[in-house]
Amino acid sequence: MNILMAVLLLGGLALAAGIVLAVASRVFHVEGDPMMERIDAVLPQTQCGQCGYPGCKPYATAVASGEADVNKCVPGGERAMLAIADLMGVPPKEVEEEAAPPMLAYIREDECIGCTLCIKACPVDAIIGAPKQYHTVVESHCTGCTLCVEPCPVDCIDMLSKPEVLEEWTWSAPGKASLVKLEGDSDARVA
Amino acid sequence: MPGLLERLGGLFGGGVDLRSLISPGGFPGGVHPAQMKITAASPIVQSPLPPQLILPLKQHIGQICIPIVEVGDHVLRGQKVARSQGYVSAPVHAPTSGTVLAIEEHAVPHPSGMGRQCMIIEPDGLDEADQSMPSLCDYLDEDPAIIRERIRLSGIVGLGGAVFPTFIKMLRDQRHPIETVILNGVECEPFLTCDHRVMLEHGDSVVRGLNVIMHAVAAKGGIIAIEDNKPDAVDAMREAIARAGFEANIEVRVLPTRYPQGGEKQLIQAVTGRQVPAGKLPLHIGVICQNVGTAKAIHDAVCMGKPLTERVVTISGDAVPHPANICARIGTPMPFLLAQCGLRDLSGVRLIHGGPMMGERLPRMNVPMVKSTNGILAMRAESLYSENAQEEPCIRCGHCVEVCPVGLVPNELAWHCRNDQFDRGQEYDLFDCIECGCCSYVCPSHIPLVHYFRYAKGQVAHIEKERAFAELSKARSEARDNRLAREQAERAARRSKVRKSGAAEAAADASDDTEAGTSGAESGEKAS
Numbered sequence: 051m052n053i054l055m056a057v058l059l060l061g062g063l064a065l066a067a068g069i070v071l072a073v074a075s076r077v078f079h080v081e082g083d084p085m086m087e088r089i090d091a092v093l094p095q096t097q098c099g100q101c102g103y104p105g106c107k108p109y110a111t112a113v114a115s116g117e118a119d120v121n122k123c124v125p126g127g128e129r130a131m132l133a134i135a136d137l138m139g140v141p142p143k144e145v146e147e148e149a150a151p152p153m154l155a156y157i158r159e160d161e162c163i164g165c166t167l168c169i170k171a172c173p174v175d176a177i178i179g180a181p182k183q184y185h186t187v188v189e190s191h192c193t194g195c196t197l198c199v200e201p202c203p204v205d206c207i208d209m210l211s212k213p214e215v216l217e218e219w220t221w222s223a224p225g226k227a228s229l230v231k232l233e234g235d236s237d238a239r240v241a
Numbered sequence: 242m243p244g245l246l247e248r249l250g251g252l253f254g255g256g257v258d259l260r261s262l263i264s265p266g267g268f269p270g271g272v273h274p275a276q277m278k279i280t281a282a283s284p285i286v287q288s289p290l291p292p293q294l295i296l297p298l299k300q301h302i303g304q305i306c307i308p309i310v311e312v313g314d315h316v317l318r319g320q321k322v323a324r325s326q327g328y329v330s331a332p333v334h335a336p337t338s339g340t341v342l343a344i345e346e347h348a349v350p351h352p353s354g355m356g357r358q359c360m361i362i363e364p365d366g367l368d369e370a371d372q373s374m375p376s377l378c379d380y381l382d383e384d385p386a387i388i389r390e391r392i393r394l395s396g397i398v399g400l401g402g403a404v405f406p407t408f409i410k411m412l413r414d415q416r417h418p419i420e421t422v423i424l425n426g427v428e429c430e431p432f433l434t435c436d437h438r439v440m441l442e443h444g445d446s447v448v449r450g451l452n453v454i455m456h457a458v459a460a461k462g463g464i465i466a467i468e469d470n471k472p473d474a475v476d477a478m479r480e481a482i483a484r485a486g487f488e489a490n491i492e493v494r495v496l497p498t499r500y501p502q503g504g505e506k507q508l509i510q511a512v513t514g515r516q517v518p519a520g521k522l523p524l525h526i527g528v529i530c531q532n533v534g535t536a537k538a539i540h541d542a543v544c545m546g547k548p549l550t551e552r553v554v555t556i557s558g559d560a561v562p563h564p565a566n567i568c569a570r571i572g573t574p575m576p577f578l579l580a581q582c583g584l585r586d587l588s589g590v591r592l593i594h595g596g597p598m599m600g601e602r603l604p605r606m607n608v609p610m611v612k613s614t615n616g617i618l619a620m621r622a623e624s625l626y627s628e629n630a631q632e633e634p635c636i637r638c639g640h641c642v643e644v645c646p647v648g649l650v651p652n653e654l655a656w657h658c659r660n661d662q663f664d665r666g667q668e669y670d671l672f673d674c675i676e677c678g679c680c681s682y683v684c685p686s687h688i689p690l691v692h693y694f695r696y697a698k699g700q701v702a703h704i705e706k707e708r709a710f711a712e713l714s715k716a717r718s719e720a721r722d723n724r725l726a727r728e729q730a731e732r733a734a735r736r737s738k739v740r741k742s743g744a745a746e747a748a749a750d751a752s753d754d755t756e757a758g759t760s761g762a763e764s765g766e767k768a769s
């Protein structure tokens with residue numbers, strides 16, 4: 051008798067839980083590919099194509115489907131690689147290429163012929179200009195992907211390293227060589 | 242033990258901090274570093290005018306100022322030379338009369354050693370003052386809004402070192418009436434004595450300044466908090482209060498000496514016994530805190546019409562032959578001040594901006610003193626602890642936990658920060674750390690704990706910024722993809738129409754290029 055009760059009780063509970071789960075999976079169903087979105091969210095969105103895909107979302111899609119390795123995003127570096135490996139539940143892999151320091155594109159405006167080719171190349175619409183007018187790069191939108199350099203027929207786009215400003219300076223870790231050179235021993239004497 | 246007690250206190254319901262029971266004097270934790278107040282008995286001396294004044298256009302927390310005079314202009318002492326931009330900002334005034342030589346980037350006192358826009362002024366030696374600001378002697382009859390505006394226009398910021406624009410705190414707000422104004426005369430950092438000397442020598446101005454603040458925020462009471470290692474300052478302030486006839490509403494509170502009692506939240510807890518809840522401001526519990534030096538500056542601005550152009554600085558440290566308290570113009574180069582104290586040869590010397598506990602090591606020496614400069618310490622390289630100590634593994638002694646005034650667990654926190662596990666660090670309340678340095682001070686393994694926390698805070702901010710930029714770039718890239726898809730669809734539609742009507746296809750193709758270009762430009766402009 052007792053054993054029957056136990057079996058019935060547990061069986062009933064299991065059934066109820068099953069129904070709840072089935073309903074929940076319908077009610078809370080998420081459209082799209084959540085894994086792709088989550089990977090896309092940890093990518094730097096430079097849209098540079100160094101991963102071999104035409105942008106961050108295509109790369110995220112490829113990783114999510116298991117087609118691409120987790121270590122292909124160059125600007126993302128180790129941090130992005132670790133985050134992706136963590137999401138995918140696969141062992142981390144060494145990042146092969148070192149990321150270049152952050153850059154910004156500058157158009158030498160007096161040389162620009164206004165051909166609009168760079169505008170078409172820019173993945174984030176950071177270049178403004180009209181045909182036969184100077185073009186210019188909106189600094190705050192440029193991701194430094196370098197994709198606009200190649201198409202320019204008169205080679206008037208430079209990639210310059212992002213200016214370092216005091217407001218964005220942060221402390222380096224203790225013990226790590228600080229970038230700041232100490233003036234202490236060589237500083238001028240004061241008369 | 243203290244951490245445990247705090248948890249227990251939490252169990253008994255809000256606000257009760259059992260740790261304060263075992264640590265008399267209010268706030269938990271803290272340390273007693275050697276005082277080293279060598280200059281306590283040295284009267285304030287006035288610095289001569291340097292050959293050049295270097296005036297950074299940002300000396301406060303907030304946005305940088307915009308210059309309103311040009312190179313070659315003649316300026317007067319107290320004339321506004323750069324106006325504030327945005328709400329959280331404080332204008333900059335010419336410290337003396339002279340000529341604007343340049344407006345350019347110059348090294349400023351900052352641990353990065355980087356520079357920022359500065360105005361270089363060559364004094365003409367006449368020190369002519371701009372008299373345009375009338376004094377508001379009868380401040381009690383003035384509208385508080387006028388006093389607040391005067392304080393804003395005078396460029397006054399918190400002179401204790403935080404340099405937060407003072408007028409922002411001086412608000413009469415119906416929802417948060419201020420009961421008490423606390424003047425911070427604690428000066429708990431070793432070596433520093435500038436506030437001490439200000440209380441001794443400018444007691445009347447300090448008390449008057451406190452009264453101005455009380456009037457501006459409609460506070461009934463004022464408390465001047467002083468540690469018991471400065472009995473002469475206690476007496477001086479009591480006398481000044483009596484002279485001004487404010488005994489009824491201003492009192493001096495003597496606190497047992499302990500570092501970091503001068504921290505805003507620690508001081509409030511020590512004085513009122515109440516804790517400012519995490520993420521809240523002192524005004525939420527009806528208190529505001531100002532430094533005694535700030536009170537004097539407020540007095541000078543309101544009662545004498547003098548904007549903030551000078552302050553008292555303690556020049557000390559074991560490399561300084563004649564340590565002193567100097568009242569100097571903002572913008573005076575530090576080597577010029579050190580030379581007055583007999584230190585001319587700066588080789589092998591390390592400069593610290595502020596006190597030894599919270600101050601920052603300056604990689605560059607030719608920098609000006611600024612509004613936040615309460616002390617300049619010149620130390621011999623051999624005696625700089627942080628330079629000579631070797632970090633060893635944590636022995637889990639727990640000393641750092643005992644002394645942390647905020648109740649953090651520095652050793653665990655540092656572990657996560659060292660391993661770049663910033664999420665875990667934030668779970669351990671990284672951002673509640675006030676960077677007081679108590680934990681590093683007591684650590685027997687010489688672990689630079691605060692340095693790890695500064696590093697981690699910077700990294701978190703950096704990661705946040707990158708993430709925000711990535712988000713923006715993602716949105717822009719998606720917008721572009723959508724636009725391209727739309728254009729392609731339109732083109733296809735047009736083509737089929739053209740084909741149907743049998744017209745020439747070439748025309749449509751020729752117009753494609755220009756269209757893609759201009760629409761790119763349009764959306765770029767819109768988003769910018």
Ligand code: SF4
Pocket residue numbers: 093094095096097098099100101102103104105106107109122123124125126
């Ligand atoms: S390398 Fe990284 S940033 Fe560049 S497109 Fe690929 S995923 Fe995006």
Ligand code: SF4
Pocket residue numbers: 644645646647648649651673674675676677678679680681690691694
């Ligand atoms: S520096 Fe931070 S962690 Fe260390 S004792 Fe001070 S508040 Fe606590």
Ligand code: SF4
Pocket residue numbers: 634635636637638639640641642651652680683684685686687688
């Ligand atoms: S004081 Fe230093 S050694 Fe002791 S527990 Fe803290 S970090 Fe570890």
